[in-house]
Amino acid sequence: MTLAPELAPTPAAWSAALHAEVQQFYAHQMQLLDLGEAEQWARTFTEDATFAVPTLPEPVRGHAGLIAATSRAAAELAAEGQRHRHFIGMFDVRPRPDGAVEVRSYAIVYASQIGGESRVHRVCVCEDVLVRQDGELRVSARTVTRDDLA
Structure with missing residues (x-):
């Protein structure tokens, strides 16, 4: 089916659709992380993904490493x-010619003592490369930097 030219999506519409998809991806991914669903969370990454955070001496690699660390x-x-509750936002979504998507976002991690107070635990920048596998977005590389260590 071919859409009439006046109904065809514009590049801006495609960009808006991708941005919405990216937002939903991170909302789901952070819910899995915060619920402690390590195996499901790891499946939001490619099998050979890398995950670099300043709290670990070297990047975590692959599903087994992600599951163990989480x-x-x-x-x-x-x-x-x-x-912990992870709030991710301010997505800068940049499609690449190879089909991958670069996403830079801000992450705020809140820590709550059960039965006690909540506080900001960390403020970070998250830089990801997303790829499609079986039609779904997956993280192939993630680098997290902390504002307090910059």
Whole structure:
């Protein structure tokens, strides 16, 4: 089916659709992370993905590494009686000619002591490369920098 020229999506419309898809991707991904769903969260990355954060000595690689790191962090938080909530926003979405998408965003991590107070834990910049696998967005590379360590 071919749309009439006046109904065909414009580049701006495609950009808006991609931006909305990216927002939904991160909303779902951060929900999985904050709920401690390590295996499902890891599946939002490619099998050979890299995840570099300043709290680890070297980047985490692949699903097994992501699951182990996330499970360990969730266990530590539970032992401390804490919850973390990740708020991601200010998405700068840049499609690349090869079909990948570069996304730069701000992340605020809130820490809540169960039965106690909440506070800002970290403020970060997240730089991702997203690719499509089976029609869905996946992170192939993530680099997180912290404002307090810049």
